[in-house]
Amino acid sequence: MIARMIARAGLRWMDRRLRAAALTREALAKVFPDHWSFMLGEIALYSFVTLVLTGVFLSLFFDPSTAETIYGGSYGPLRGSSVSAAYASAIELSFDIRGGLLFRQVHHWSALIFLAAIAIHACRIFFTGAFRTPREINWLVGVTLLLTSLANGFIGYSLLDDLLSGSGLRIGYSTFLSIPIVGTWVAYLVFGGEFPGDRVIPRFFSLHILLLPALIAGLIGAHMAILVRQKHSQFPGPGRNDHNVVGSKMWPTYAFRSLGLLSAVLAVSFGLGALVQVNPVWVWGPFSPSAGTTPAQPDWFLGWVEGLLRLFPAVEFRVLGYLVPSPFLPGVALPVLMVVALYAWPWLDRLVTGDRERHQVLDRVRDRPGRTAAGVWAVSLVVLLTFAASDDLVARGLSVPVQDYVVALRVVVLVVPVICGAVAYVLARALRGHPGSRLTTMEPRQIAGVLGLRRPEARRPPAPPGPRAERPAVPSEDAPDVVDSGSRHGG
Structure with a gap:
């Protein structure tokens, strides 16, 4: 009991001089x-x-x-x-x-x-x-x-x-x-x-x-x-905006x-x-x-x-x-x-x-396909160059001349990062166009749409004659907005 009173008195003495209590409460x-x-x-x-x-x-x-x-x-x-x-x-x-x-x-x-x-x-x-x-x-x-x-x-x-x-x-x-x-x-x-x-x-x-x-x-x-x-x-999500932090x-x-x-x-x-x-x-x-x-x-x-x-x-x-x-x-x-x-x-x-x-x-990774492609290109380039530091060991393990392996690596280092960046760009574009999708649930038609390879839709047979209700030329104001259900976490 006495030790606690002495400790409290010491803390009050320090706080009167350093005014640290308010700062500590704010930090906590x-x-x-x-x-x-x-x-x-x-x-x-x-x-x-x-x-x-x-x-x-x-x-x-x-x-x-x-x-x-x-x-x-x-x-x-x-x-x-x-x-x-x-x-x-x-x-x-x-x-x-x-x-x-x-x-x-x-x-x-x-x-x-x-x-x-x-x-x-x-x-x-x-x-x-x-x-x-x-x-x-x-x-x-x-x-x-x-x-x-x-x-x-x-x-x-x-x-x-x-x-x-x-x-x-x-x-x-x-x-x-x-x-x-x-x-x-x-x-x-x-x-x-x-x-x-x-x-x-x-x-x-x-x-x-x-x-x-x-x-x-x-x-x-x-x-x-x-x-x-x-x-x-x-990351974007419910209740999160540029003026708060949720966590x-x-x-x-x-x-x-x-x-x-x-x-x-x-x-x-x-x-x-x-x-x-x-x-x-x-x-x-x-x-x-x-x-x-x-x-x-x-x-x-x-x-x-x-x-x-x-x-x-x-x-x-x-x-x-x-x-x-x-x-x-x-x-x-x-x-x-x-x-x-x-x-x-x-x-x-x-x-x-x-x-x-x-x-x-923050952006979701899919939101900026160009930045994503540039980043994937750079990361894949650095990874391939790191593997190239072991060219003599790999050549010996494959039983091929090291000079031939170096020539092949030069082509790989120039070509593969570009391919990786292009694939990342296409996937990001496809995911951005379908906010609720993920890489594991994406369908081939979504990628085909980005590449311009989507097949034209089959024509429907003409409707039988008869009275029909006219549809409005523009969407109704009461129509619900599209909900981005996949924006809780980053891409």
């Missing part, structure tokens, strides 16, 4: 939509929390140095070998530190889940039009968050100085060097000298645990602050739901870390500039870039007397063009549609 009464897709952002948030916690543990034992050392740990095949301090500490984390391998793998899996959640969340925003006015700023913040997370994932993946990560760094260094005029300066700024050098790992370690996580945390905070300020968007209050419904999701993310991350092996650096061995390893593939979030590098023809040319090496177009120019298109998309969409209104209610 905030309404969140109930649709499952709005939880994708929270999966990314909780994966980032897992990354920070496991990263703190790993940083206590990792030695970010390229200094030569003799490995004397418990992993027999490497005992007595001369390796870098970074690689030796990674092996010791995996075999000699209690819980080290678990935390290493949880950290890696959390990074993959984090990036996957951001990518799927971005797709949801794209296909439903959540980037439209007034949410262009949050779209820019989200794209920046995605790119920063990709960069931090690549840097963290490269810290261990094993043969796999060293090969990836060598590709990155060559790509930076291919930039005309300023390539050598950019490579020196990033790597601290020629590759391989003794500065790249300490420099990347500082970026990985300090600068980039702080930037990611700041972008997440800005993203959430803008979200709170502008309110949640929501569950922060307390207690949404809070307990969010805590359950946090528990699920932690359970999945630690379950994968305990049961599914990822990045076994002891298998790859220490990095050596003269060595290479197969089957060695990058993580999925970098596979599309390597797919571009593998499939693009070796084209070199000169501009104003400066040589443009072959890695520049697939490794720099095309990824930069894709990033610029992402940043500019809200304004490109506005230019095409002419829509400048403020929106609270």
Whole structure:
């Protein structure tokens, strides 16, 4: 009883100075939509929390140095070998530190889940039009968050100085060097000298645990602050309009739901870390500039870039007397063009549609066939490029020459995304014309109508002569409106 009175007095004392009670009541009464897709952002948030916690543990034992050392740990095949301090500490984390391998793998899996959640969340925003006015700023913040997370994932993946990560760094260094005029300066700024050098790992370690996580945390905070300020968007449905949000209050419904999701993310991350092996650096061995390893593939979030590098023809040319090496177009120019298109998309969409209104209610995917087709084309292109990063493994598995397989992949990457986009456009048009239909219930005649292939209706026989009531030329005002019974959820 006395403790409760003291606690209440303390809270009143704090509230008189901070005036936090009203703000807390307003926050607890905030309404969140109930649709499952709005939880994708929270999966990314909780994966980032897992990354920070496991990263703190790993940083206590990792030695970010390229200094030569003799490995004397418990992993027999490497005992007595001369390796870098970074690689030796990674092996010791995996075999000699209690819980080290678990935390290493949880950290890696959390990074993959984090990036996957951001990518799927971005797709949801794209296909439903959540980037439209007034949410262009949050779209820019989200794209920046995605790119920063990709960069931090690549840097963290490269810290261990094993043969796999060293090969990836060598590709990155060559790509930076291919930039005309300023390539050598950019490579020196990033790597601290020629590759391989003794500065790249300490420099990347500082970026990985300090600068980039702080930037990611700041972008997440800005993203959430803008979200709170502008309110949640929501899917169309009964009682939902551009002036309200229909869903569950922060307390207690949404809070307990969010805590359950946090528990699920932690359970999945630690379950994968305990049961599914990822990045076994002891298998790859220490990095050596003269060595290479197969089957060695990058993580999925970098596979599309390597797919571009593998499939693009070796084209070199000169501009104003400066040589443009072959890695520049697939490794720099095309990824930069894709990033610029992402940043500019809200304004490109506005230019095409002419829509400048403020929106609270989202589009159904079927409502914008052109946007849906563009999104499906882009997603299918990235997926195919990711598979192209494993062209040597697939060619070996199919027992075909890798060059023949690369030629076939070049055709597939150019043709299949266009076909996927065209199919998505036709399906969206057909669904938009029949609001109550779904993909699972759509009939062939609906698609035929979009393609202009619908058969003409058979002529009815003439009615027998006799008196008949005249029909009005226009529909009666008392006729009921068409009800869009399928608009409760997004397409």
